[in-house]
Amino acid sequence: MSQITVETAGLRKAYRSTTALDGVDLRVGPGITGLLGPNGAGKTTLLRILATVLAPDGGTVRLLGRDPADADDRLAVRRRLGYLPQEPGLHPNFTAFEFVDYVAILKEMTDRRARHGEVRRVLELVGLGDQAKRKIKALSGGMRRRVALAQALLGEPDLLLLDEPTAGLDPEQRLRFREFVSTSPDQTVVLSTHQTEDVAALCNAVVVLDQGRVRFSGTARELSELARGRVWLAEARDPAASLSWRTGDGGHRHIGDAPADARLVEPTLEDGYLLLLGRRAADELAA
């Protein structure tokens, strides 16, 4: 990575007795970085801190070369930031246009005509150009998700933070999402997900977060490579294997030591992730 745009060191955050982040060191550059981890891993807390919404209990953050603990720096970061929270509320009585326009006002776009043009642009981008005048309460769940996404794209931010952006999107919308999220090479995008397909399809870099700690940081390929030589395909189920499941074509895929009568196969990103996190991650992917 030539340039680091998001950097944290020893980041800690606790809510009463629960530790959400337990010393997170992160170095992220331009491009799309996937933040992968099971539920409760601390992904949302980390993104809220990176979005300058939440102050960490300890550790340091640098965003786009600035320190969000300083008020002036924080404002400078916010001017270049787009953020999709995990459960963004939308005012149900606003139309899609009004809602995105409201956020555009919060983003200091005071010139009405330029602002309206920008609102239309981002709504077109997420495929809602023809739904702009409908009230949010009349939109489907997937459409609301895209309205929320549209506001994050306002003003082509240098730093785009997306918390579970593909949740609730159908396969076609996911494809579209990939198209518009991977356009500018200078932009830093950090997206959280618990789905390995998203990371495989979208991200150049992956950070695996588990129990408030970074368990892996590298390229998507390096995550797959973790499982090289440890993924097997066999005819029968091996009761001794810790991770084993039946595939679509009737065989059994094992991760770990070789079961009887098995052949080694090419590892995927999911294999690497499962090997890293073991049982818990497998249960969650299966759910």
Next chain:
Amino acid sequence: MSDPATTWHAEPDLLDRYARGDIDHARACSLEAHLLECARCRLALAPAVDTGRLEDSWDGLVAALDAPRPGRMERLLVRLGVREHTARLLAATPTLRLSWLAGVVLALGFAVAAAHGGRGERSLLLFLLLAPLLPVAGVAASFTRGVDPTYDVALAAPMPAFHLLLIRSTAVLGTTMVVAAVAALGLPDLGWIVAAWLVPAVALTVVSLALATFQAPVTAAATVAAVWVGGVLGSEALSDGGLRAFRPGPISSAAFTAGGQLALVAVTILALLVVTSRHDRFEIERTV
């Protein structure tokens, strides 16, 4: 090509000036009427028109046609002289919505009814206690995560959270006080004391904002409410000689005396100083 109905054609110089927008309104109208009829002049005009300007005015037209008609609340605010983008910020305030205001009206209506059920100043006690607490609750809820659905998005945006907070607090306090003032007209006429909730309403709201720079807004509002209700009821009970049920009679709480109200004004000013000196506390969430 030319239409047989037209007998004259526009001079190139006139078309040129029209294209530049350098022509008076009356002549432009007459030329436009002619252009609608005459294909030859339209053709002569086309090369003179600056495409940039054409696109610009077309964009303007699309923007005007496409701009959504704002909701009822926003139109009302704009008519009252509020700027268009401030109106949008206010329309997004959860405690300026009709459902919230309906609750305020209901609560005050109940207090007015209670006032007519009793005798003497004490019958006003519920109203005097309640009216100052409604803006406290409304303001706290307008910047609480979970009540404001766009809390995170608003905080991550460059507009200072304090700026948004001030706009909303002023609007919520103002609206609630207008509703309370209307409700107070329905109170039994017992002199100036029917207006004694005004100063506490402002004071408690500002104090709760000041406290919210130290703790969560809802906790701050609850603290203020507890102290207010406890203080007033306590002093009424004590003045009754022992903690017996309130008998009809005059209100004795210091908060509703002239001296008490002056003290509350002083508290308000003090709280305002705290709010302004600590306003950066609203810009980022701290949980510790």
